[in-house]
Amino acid sequence: MIRYDVIGLAETRRRHPFNDVYDTGEELFLGTCDNRGVGGDGVLVNTSLSMNIDSFEQLTTRIRRLRLKRCGSTPALTIFAIYAPISNYDEEEVQAFYMDLERFYREDHAFFKVIIGDLNAKIGPRRSSEERHIVTHGLKRNEQGERFSEFIMATKTIHGNSQFQKPHRQRWTWKSPNGEHHNEIDHIIVNRKLV
Structure with missing residues (x-):
């Protein structure tokens, strides 16, 4: 049995x-x-949080927003579920995705904000002192990872995946159909440390 609060789902390909x-x-x-x-x-919300759901909105075909109401001493929470364009898309489409995501992120005023989803980006370890919100526990970085790193720095968010040291063989979030390739392309980004 999987223990979870919210699961982000990508590539659902629903027409409605x-x-x-x-x-x-x-x-x-x-x-x-x-x-x-x-x-x-989309998202799957556990029973423990379902009573706190305020709204679920489709902001674009690649960005959804789940808002959870304040519950007692727990502040309000917004979760963005996303699916980024893959690397062979036009640069304009990739740029538009990140511009939309940043705009929606900045316009939201929840105390806690979390971004979960398939970014098709390999972030890798921190490369410079400016990337202080990325820790050294990532794998390797690709071009999409560069753009993702810029987003993290611009929004001053924290890359959740890189906060925990794990063996490389346990860091992957995607496996190719033939099982030969493993990549860490699904990410969690938070606006503040939750612990």
Whole structure:
């Protein structure tokens, strides 16, 4: 059994939005993909948090926002579920994605903000002292990782994946269909340390 609060889902490829509450109390939200049948994402919310759901919005075909209400002493929380364009997309589309994400992120005033999803980016370890929100526990970096690192620095967020030291063989979040390649392309970004 998987223990979770919220699971981000990517590449759901739904043509129509979907929302369902299961007998267990878990709630599923799925957004739509683009007109090419690419992308789509959503979230699965555990029963323990489902009563705190304020809203779920599709901001673009690649960005969703789940807002959770304040509950007692726990401040409000916004979770952005995202699915970034892959590296062979036009630079303009990649740039537009990051501009949209940064705008939505900055416009949201929740105490805690979390970004989860498939960024198709390999962030790697910190490369310079300016990348203080990225720790040294990443694998390697690609071009998409450079753009992602710029986003982290611009928003002064913290790259959650790199905060924990793990063996390289346990850091991957994606495996190729033939099982030969493993990459860490799914990420968690937070606006402040949650501990």
